[in-house]
Each structure stands twice: as structure tokens, then as C-alpha cells.
Amino acid sequence: xxxxxxxxxxxxxxxxxxxxxxxxxxxxxxxxxxxxxxxxxxxxxxxxxxxxxxxxxxxxxxxxxxxxxxxxxxxxxxxxxxxxxxxxxxxxxxxxxxxxxxxxxxxxxxxxxxxxxxxxxxxxxxxxxxxxxxxxxxxxxxxxxxxxxxxxxxxxxxxxxxxxxxxxxxxxxxxxxxxxxxxxxxxxxxxxxxxxxxxxxxxxxxxxxxxxxxxxxxxxxxxxxx
Amino acid sequence: xxxxxxxxxxxxxxxxxxxxxxxxxxxxxxxxxxxxxxxxxxxxxxxxxxxxxxxxxxxxxxxxxxxxxxxxxxxxxxxxxxxxxxxxxxxxxxxxxxxxxxxxxxxxxxxxxxxxxxxxxxxxxxxxxxxxxxxxxxxxxxxxxxxxxxxxxxxxxxxxxxxxxxx
Numbered sequence: 001x002x003x004x005x006x007x008x009x010x011x012x013x014x015x016x017x018x019x020x021x022x023x024x025x026x027x028x029x030x031x032x033x034x035x036x037x038x039x040x041x042x043x044x045x046x047x048x049x050x051x052x053x054x055x056x057x058x059x060x061x062x063x064x065x066x067x068x069x070x071x072x073x074x075x076x077x078x079x080x081x082x083x084x085x086x087x088x089x090x091x092x093x094x095x096x097x098x099x100x101x102x103x104x105x106x107x108x109x110x111x112x113x114x115x116x117x118x119x120x121x122x123x124x125x126x127x128x129x130x131x132x133x134x135x136x137x138x139x140x141x142x143x144x145x146x147x148x149x150x151x152x153x154x155x156x157x158x159x160x161x162x163x164x165x166x167x168x169x170x171x172x173x174x175x176x177x178x179x180x181x182x183x184x185x186x187x188x189x190x191x192x193x194x195x196x197x198x199x200x201x202x203x204x205x206x207x208x209x210x211x212x213x214x215x216x217x218x219x220x221x222x223x224x225x226x
Numbered sequence: 227x228x229x230x231x232x233x234x235x236x237x238x239x240x241x242x243x244x245x246x247x248x249x250x251x252x253x254x255x256x257x258x259x260x261x262x263x264x265x266x267x268x269x270x271x272x273x274x275x276x277x278x279x280x281x282x283x284x285x286x287x288x289x290x291x292x293x294x295x296x297x298x299x300x301x302x303x304x305x306x307x308x309x310x311x312x313x314x315x316x317x318x319x320x321x322x323x324x325x326x327x328x329x330x331x332x333x334x335x336x337x338x339x340x341x342x343x344x345x346x347x348x349x350x351x352x353x354x355x356x357x358x359x360x361x362x363x364x365x366x367x368x369x370x371x372x373x374x375x376x377x378x379x380x381x382x383x384x385x386x387x388x389x390x391x392x393x
Binding site for chain 2: 003005136138175
């Protein structure tokens with residue numbers, strides 16, 4: 001349930017220093033996207049997540065006066081292990097604050113079940129992502145770019161030029177709990193008004209902050225020819 | 227929505243205050259808010275009211291006022307509201323003392339202490355749902371006692387940020 005406080009769910013597995021209290025937590029799941037470019041059309045014809053995701057948890061809070069961190073061999077790659085700890089004292093006689101970052105690596109299976117309708121060149125009317133309830137989406141950004149290649153001639157001047165490998169990207173910020181289905185991997189977002197292609201969410205992040213609503217962000221790529 | 231929130235919060239905290247043993251050892255809550263009854267002999271009374279009550283302030287007892295105002299409205303399904311609670315104590319009335327006024331202020335603080343009342347968020351959600359069809363609570367965040375603004379005659383308020391969301 002969307003709420004104003006820290007549930008403990010997002011930083012489960014991270015031991016919080018004794019005598020301290022958590023103010024904000026961010027949990028980010030990141031998966032790399034493997035892309036294959038067609039040598040004739042120079043378009044990305046395959047785009048799939050790799051079979052491993054990195055989970056990173058970032059915790060900030062108040063107190064304590066010391067934090068210990070040491071190198072270790074975690075039980076499994078998936079075990080969340082603190083990789084960075086920071087403590088700061090903003091001024092004399094003020095409460096210390098801490099920041100802890102923990103990470104783990106998990107096997108990732110692309111859900112792949114929510115096929116996207118994305119595809120055709122976007123128009124202004126298409127700049128709409130339908131898998132996110134608009135009442136919960138705080139902002140949506142969608143962009144497209146091509147690689148600009150210039151061939152330099154023997155005289156050192158531009159000889160030829162091509163733009164290729166069209167690639168789209170998007171980012172969605174959500175207030176409250178993330179909509180059902182929003183996750184890393186294929187699908188997770190669906191564009192309106194397009195006929196073909198594939199949408200892959202490469203980064204999915206959830207946040208909890210004391211005194212503010214839960215939040216989530218998803219960003220990734222749109223592959224028109226995949 | 228704001229008036230319903232005031233009533234929901236009043237309905238939530240009135241029984242919690244009535245069950246506060248540290249408070250009830252000294253002060254007793256009137257059974258019927260707004261009833262024009264005289265305090266029992268030797269016993270001070272207090273009353274929990276919203277700031278939208280039609281009946282006039284009783285004038286013979288402490289009053290805990292519940293006020294609410296709109297916070298920012300980030301989404302159509304998520305709303306923020308600021309609930310402000312203050313304690314009013316009439317002067318020159320038997321049994322009305324600064325000590326009892328302070329006792330009520332501390333009791334308000336205890337009501338919103340999540341470590342004392344771990345189910346408070348759920349109770350708040352239920353109270354909101356009972357007043358606002360289609361809505362429920364989204365948790366709360368205590369901002370605590372805020373200084374009286376500008377004019378020293380104004381009462382300090384205990385502010386709580388309350389989240390309301392579509393159910």
C-alpha cells in the first residue's frame with residue numbers, strides 16, 4: 001500500500017545499524033539489454049534482457065555514530081551485501097546521518113508475456129504510455145535517436161554520412177505503488193498507437209521515504225524493428 | 227473531503243484519548259461532544275471537536291480542536307492533507323489549569339506515537355473509509371507541535387500530514 005513511511009520491505013536483507021532510523025530507501029533492479037543490429041538495414045532487430053539482474057538497495061537515515069563494513073564472501077550471489085557505508089556529521093551537536101548501499105545479483109528470466117504494441121514511428125498522439133494509470137504517473141518522457149556516422153575522406157573533409165540504428169528510450173515516474181505489471185524486462189510498459197516492435201524496461205526502481213508517498217520509476221528502450 | 231477528514235480524525239482520536247490512562251487519571255472526556263453539560267464537581271472535562279462544529283464552544287472545559295487543510299494534490303488518486311490539532315483552555319474557570327492544558331498536549335502527542343499505537347495507520351484508513359466512500363488512508367507522518375504563528379495569541383498546532391488515496 002502506498003504510504004508515507006518505511007515498510008521495511010525494500011531494504012529487507014540489509015542490517016540497519018543499531019540506534020539508527022531509516023528515512024528513505026531506494027531499491028533498483030537493473031538488467032542489461034542485449035541488442036543485435038541487422039547488417040543490411042542497420043536497425044536493431046533483436047533486443048532481449050540478459051539472464052542476470054543487479055539489485056541495488058540504497059538506504060539513508062539518521063544516526064548512529066559509527067558504521068562497520070568489511071570485505072566478505074556472501075553466501076550466494078543474490079545475498080544483499082553492504083558495499084558502501086557512509087556516515088556524516090553535518091555540524092557540531094547535530095545528529096549523524098548515514099547512507100548504506102547494498103547489492104546482489106539475481107538470475108533474471110524475462111517475463112516476456114506482456115508483449116508490447118510498440119513499433120511505428122512515434123507521433124505526438126503516440127507519446128502516451130498506456131500501461132501506467134495516468135492518475136499515478138507523475139511524468140512520462142519518451143525520445144528517439146539515431147546514430148550519426150560521418151565518413152571522412154582522404155582530404156580530411158566529410159565525404160559521406162549516414163544515420164542508422166534507430167533507438168527509442170523512455171522514462172516513467174510514478175507516485176504511489178507501481179502499477180501492476182511494471183517491472184524489468186520485456187513489456188512493463190506499452191505505447192499507444194504503435195503496431196510493432198518491442199519495449200524493454202532496463203531499470204526498475206522503487207522508493208519509500210518518510211513523509212512522502214511511495215514512488216517508482218521505470219526506464220528502458222523501445223526497439224521499433226525488434 | 228476536508229470536512230470529512232476532520233470528522234474522521236475526531237472520531238479516531240476521541241476514543242484513543244478516552245483510553246489514555248495517563249490522561250484519564252486527571253481529566254475526563256465529555257460523553258457527547260457538543261453537549262452543553264457542566265463539568266462534574268471536582269473533575270475537569272475536555273471535549274474533542276472539529277473546527278466546523280455548529281454548536282458554540284462550551285466555555286467551561288478544555289477543548290481539543292481538530293482542523294484540516296488541503297496539502298498539495300500530486301495526483302488524482304493521491305491526496306495530501308494537513309491535520310492540525312490544538313488545545314484550547316478557557317481562562318478563569320475552576321479546574322482549568324496550565325498543568326491540565328499541558329497534560330492534554332502531551333496526550334495528543336501520545337495518540338500519534340506509532341510505537342505506542344502500531345495499528346494507528348490501519349485505524350486511520352478505516353476512519354477515512356467510513357467517511358469518504360471510495361477513499362482510504364495512505365498513512366500519516368507526524369510533523370509535531372508547530373510554533374504559534376506570528377500573533378502569540380494564536381495556539382500552537384500539532385500537525386500531522388495525512389495521505390488519502392483511492393481505494
